[in-house]
Amino acid sequence: MEITFGGIILCALTDDGEKIRDIPAFIVKDEAARQEKARLLSRILKAAVHDVGDDVLIVVRH
């Protein structure tokens, strides 16, 4: 059986670097700036942005 990844977390955006481990993280304190960075990353990486709460956004390629 072939095993494939359904979705891959490419990076995360957060206000605090302590919240993220083992994946590339962009630390952006301001909420509006975080949204703009996430939008740019999603367009560049052709991936979707998901909000997992606690001021953490993840960019996932499905």
Next chain:
Amino acid sequence: MPHGCSIGLGLAMGIMARVLLLRSDYRQYPTYPHGYASHLFLGIIAALVGAVSVPALMAQEWTAVTFFVIVAQQFREIRSMERDSLEALEETQLVARGSDYIESIARVFEARYYIVIFVAASASYGAERGGALMGIALGVLALIGSTLVVKTEPLARSVEVIPAPLSFHGPDLYVGDIFIMNVGLESSRESIAEHGIGAILIPKTETARDTLANLGQRQAILHDAAGILGAKKDMDTPEFTPMATRHIQTGRVGVFMVPEEGDVQLLVNVIKRTPVLESARGRSLYGQSP
């Protein structure tokens, strides 16, 4: 030429059957004009096989009959030809057909050639037995009977489709009460709230519930909907990809899309017309698992 009338009539009826079955509908397949050309040509061959096989059988020309049976088997290749062709196009589709839909279309194409052979053989047999009029009558009967047997069932027969509003609970997108996905970007949420439309599919029976559970069936619905209404998305905006998510407790399905044409009633009509795929047809009431 002793069997000229029956072979000629069978050939003509077979070609007519292929032309009638070769309609390009809202799914835009086959593509005009090259798809038409190749299928018309293969249709002529199929009609000839059907038309000649009956007189050959009646004249006890077993070599000819065997030869035509071998030729008829070549039409099995039609299915793989259509499958390969559609699979090659999948990568460049914004909303893919999905393998179930492709298989279903390929099966229909294959079956249509067998119908052409059957119609041509029936007309040929009628002409041999009772003249041209009998041939035409049998050919028309064969065509009507065959098309009724292979007619695809629209989803509306077993599923109720109703428009439903989109709403956000925080970053989570819902169609009615059915969760669709988590949208992290504020700008995308605003866009979806402004341009997005949704519908809920309610199965009328347990069998329909199984049909809606099939991922291929749901992908076919999304492909047809995006084909008619257009999808306001590109490769770098995956959050605008049409989605169909299942409510596990009830078996209902929520459909979400951001269309070019924001007509929710049109979306409902397209979903109702989507064919029930053979591979997705629910069979929960027809048999028991061992």
